[in-house]
Every structure is written in C-alpha cells, then in structure tokens.
Amino acid sequence: MLQVNYIRENREKVLERLSVRNFKQPELVDEIIKFDEERRQTQTSLDNLSAIANASAKQVGELMRNGKKEEAELVKAETASNKESIKKLSDELAVVELHLYNALVQLPNLPGEQVPTGSTPEENEVVSLHGEPAQLHEKALPHWELTAKYDIIDFELGTKITGAGFPVYKGKGARLQRALINFFLDRATEAGYKEMQVPLMVNEASGFGTGQLPDKEGQMYHSTVDNLYLIPTAEVPVTNLYRDVILKEDDLPIKNTAYTPCFRREAGSYGAHVRGLNRLHQFDKVELVQVVHPDKSYETLEQMSAYVQSLLQELGLHYRVLRLCGGDMGFVAAMTYDMEVWSAAQQRWLEVSSVSNFEAYQTNRLKLRYKGATGKTQLAHTLNGSALALPRIVAAILENYQTEDGIKIPEVLVKYTGFDKID
RNA sequence: GGAGGGAUGCCUGAGUGGCCGAAAGGAACAGUUUGCUAAACUGUCGUACUGGCAACGGUACCGAGGGUUCGAAUCCCUCUUCCUCCGCCA
Numbered sequence A: 001m002l003q004v005n006y007i008r009e010n011r012e013k014v015l016e017r018l019s020v021r022n023f024k025q026p027e028l029v030d031e032i033i034k035f036d037e038e039r040r041q042t043q044t045s046l047d048n049l050s051a052i053a054n055a056s057a058k059q060v061g062e063l064m065r066n067g068k069k070e071e072a073e074l075v076k077a078e079t080a081s082n083k084e085s086i087k088k089l090s091d092e093l094a095v096v097e098l099h100l101y102n103a104l105v106q107l108p109n110l111p112g113e114q115v116p117t118g119s120t121p122e123e124n125e126v127v128s129l130h131g132e133p134a135q136l137h138e139k140a141l142p143h144w145e146l147t148a149k150y151d152i153i154d155f156e157l158g159t160k161i162t163g164a165g166f167p168v169y170k171g172k173g174a175r176l177q178r179a180l181i182n183f184f185l186d187r188a189t190e191a192g193y194k195e196m197q198v199p200l201m202v203n204e205a206s207g208f209g210t211g212q213l214p215d216k217e218g219q220m221y222h223s224t225v226d227n228l229y230l231i232p233t234a235e236v237p238v239t240n241l242y243r244d245v246i247l248k249e250d251d252l253p254i255k256n257t258a259y260t261p262c263f264r265r266e267a268g269s270y271g272a273h274v275r276g277l278n279r280l281h282q283f284d285k286v287e288l289v290q291v292v293h294p295d296k297s298y299e300t301l302e303q304m305s306a307y308v309q310s311l312l313q314e315l316g317l318h319y320r321v322l323r324l325c326g327g328d329m330g331f332v333a334a335m336t337y338d339m340e341v342w343s344a345a346q347q348r349w350l351e352v353s354s355v356s357n358f359e360a361y362q363t364n365r366l367k368l369r370y371k372g373a374t375g376k377t378q379l380a381h382t383l384n385g386s387a388l389a390l391p392r393i394v395a396a397i398l399e400n401y402q403t404e405d406g407i408k409i410p411e412v413l414v415k416y417t418g419f420d421k422i423d
Numbered sequence B: 001g002g003a004g005g006g007a008u009g010c011c012u013g014a015g016u017g018g019c020c021g022a023a024a025g026g027a028a029c030a031g032u033u034u035g036c037u038a039a040a041c042u043g044u045c046g047u048a049c050u051g052g053c054a055a056c057g058g059u060a061c062c063g064a065g066g067g068u069u070c071g072a073a074u075c076c077c078u079c080u081u082c083c084u085c086c087g088c089c090a
Helices: A004-009 A011-020 A027-065 A069-104 A143-149 A155-161 A172-190 A204-210 A235-240 A294-314 A361-366 A390-400 A411-417
Strands: A125-130 A194-196 A228-230 A245-248 A254-263 A282-292 A319-323 A335-343 A348-359 A368-371 A377-379 A381-389 A406-408
Touching: A004 A011, A004 A027, A011 A027, A027 A069, A125 A294, A143 A390, A172 A194, A172 A254, A172 A282, A172 A294, A172 A381, A172 A390, A172 A411, A204 A228, A204 A235, A204 A361, A235 A254, A235 A282, A235 A361, A235 A381, A282 A294, A282 A390, A294 A319, A294 A335, A294 A348, A294 A381, A335 A390, A348 A361, A348 A390, A361 A368, A361 A381, A381 A390
Parallel strands: A194 A254, A245 A368
Antiparallel strands: A125 A319, A254 A282, A282 A381, A319 A335, A335 A348, A348 A381, A368 A377
C-alpha cells in the first residue's frame, strides 16, 4: 500500500510511474486524493467537536465537585446535540476511511527507475545469460518421464491420496528434496541469513500484511472453521514477524531465511505447461527475506540477485536473469529479477526464483518502521527472494543431468544426498 | 475440554468513574561532574492523525471491538491472548 501523503504530494509522478506498469485505472489516484481530502476535513471537524465535548465534560466534573449541581445539569443538557454530531461525524469518518482504504489497496506499487515499461513477459529485459545449455543424448526425456522411469516422484499416488499437484517423492527422489533444502539453508546461513522455522498457517492479519488479502484470496487454501490460511510462500509468515514493529536503525539489515512447504490453489491452471513439476499445489521452497534501510534496498536487491545466481552456478545450471517489465511485475513489487533455468528436455526456460524489492509498499501496511538517529520513525524497506524453489530446480537437474544410464547428481549435492547417481 | 486469574508506555509496575496520556522504579539516550571506570546530578524518553512557516496546539489510542455515562485505563458485553489448576494427549 502506497502512502497517502506521497500520493497527495506527488500526483504527476505517481501517474507517470503507474504508466510503466500499463496500469488500467489511473483515475484511482484522483479518487484517493479526493477521499483523503474528505477524510482530513471530516477528521478536523470531528476533532474540534471532540475538543468541545471534552471541555464540557471537564466543566461538569468541576461543577459537581464544587457542589454546583444545577449548573452542571445545564452544561449536560447542552452536550446532547454535540454528542449527536460527533456520532454522525465519526460514522462519516469511518465510511470515508473505508473508501480510502479500498481505493488504496487497489493501487499497485510504483515501479523503480530501472524498470522497463511494458505489459507482457516478452517485454522483460534479459539482463544476463550464464553457462551453456546441456547437451543431451538422443533419447533424453522430459522430467515427468524420468521420474516415472526411476520411480522417484509419483504423481498418480499423490492424486489418489490428495489430488493433482500433490506429488509423492520416493526413495532417492525424497532424498534429493531433503538434500536441496539442506544445501540451500546451509548456503543462506553462510551468507548471513538467520534460519527461521515458522508456522505454515497464518491468520487474516498476516495475509493482509503482505498483501495476499484481500485481493488474492483465491490463491490460498483457507481453513474456514479456524479462519486460517495455508501459506503460499514463507514470505508471509517471515515478513509478518515484523508486523507492527519499530526497529532500531542499528537492527537493520535483518536477514532471514526459512524453508517451508508452499501451498497454492492456482485455480484453473492445467495444461501442457504445468505438467509434472512445473506447477504444483504443494511444493518446497527456501525463501530469503530482508528488512533494510530505505537507502540500501536497491543495493540489497543486487546482492540478493547475485546470491541466488551463485546457487545456480554451483548447481551447474544454464540460466538467465530477467528484469521484469512494469506490467509483468507482481502487484506489490517495485522491481523484480526473475531467474530462469534452461530445461533442455522441454526446450524452454523455467522460472526458479523471483527476487523483489518492495520498497515501503509492504511495510506501510505492516507498520514496520525503524527509528533513526534523529528519533524519527520511518518505514523500512522489505525484499524477498526464492533461494530456491525446489520443483523446477529438480526438473532442471533431472533433465539436464540425465545420461543414458542414469541421472548424475551435481557435485555440490553429493555430500547431502549420499549418492551421486539416480539409476 | 472444565474452573479460576491476568493483559497498562522499552521493562517492572501503580492506578476501580473526572485532578490520568497515565505515578514510581529500572533500562536507554544527551549533558554536567570526572585522570579512567563507576557513581551522582540534570534533562529527554510511546504511536498515529490533524492545524500551523514555526513556536505551539487539537484529537485518538491503557490487548481488540462494541456498549453505559456529561465524562471510561477504571463499569457492562463479545472476541483474542497469556498464566494457574484439573482432564486429555504426540
């Protein structure tokens, strides 16, 4: 959520930045300014009336104490009409505040300066390309056939016990999952991130805090009896650890990492591109979350991007880095890098990580601030990134490392898997 | 699941209808003193909205939301959460 004051004072700039996203409802900006104007007026009137009411109440108290009962009764009588106005105004205020809020949450974050204008994935900017595509033998298979051939991931079995998109990992497949999780967590710890283990279900307030609610309600599994949501990413619980918190400037930057399963309903997405591991309802991911000083967030974004790339390099995967164009970025992001690995068997790029700077968009809603040297509280900036999401990494490893007599395990993983080949 | 007791500022903790945005102590920060450390002394020490160039004001907030009242941290209702005891249990 953008800050109203900023919108009010930078209307032109806001509109200009939104156009980078190809945002379809620029009129929302003026609506917000109008609601804000209304809100402040109502607030002022209400405050004035409340001041009068407070004064009268004080007066009554004083008169009563001095035994001047009749005069007190007189003042009491006068307050009646004021009381009605106060009630009316505070109702009005609540309404206009709700309107303002509803409009504000519909406004996406403003793209950063470097974000290219555009509305489709084709307009994303390829920042860099690393490594070489794997050279596969003639009988190379896509991963969903490899998993069946070596009996390491069973999609049908998952369908039986739960439904489509809930695979069962078996034997070396399960072991590979655990190896990757440990590898990612170890590397993150080495890079200075603190490992956290967080709940996999969150309450409504947390959903609001990171922006999944109210909009993307349909993306999350919802336990209605308890009104809890299964997390779509560790970003939600980890970032919400800092909801309603005022940090000391010295506490920054905060670097957290967490492994969690992620649950996504992904309603209505079935087809060729979501086969096998490409898109699941439940998958594993190691996430990075940082809370940083506003002056440092873009620098941090570069560092996080470099860190994620170092993982891909260690795994020996051919990958590229994209800077998403305005229209392809998530609603809350100010700038996003996507990392995509090449799937030689599917002959296409698979998104395995997304690293974003949210600037103050999340922290404004989270009320996550820090107190600077001057004693002034300011909104911190948040960033997060996947490091990494497992399924597509597994898909890429299986496909790119396949040989005619089995699948090789990347060198760095062997000490975690305890085997160097799946056959 | 049953019974009872709590939730106040960074922390401890006072406050049972007006003089309370809130005592006191501690912590922290700044200054004075000081050979150094410590101590002592003085001051600062919640958040948000809002008016004002500013000085300085107004309003709201004592777990959350409603209610009673001229007036609520204080009384009533609902919810959340913590603690103690009992029951159950990986």
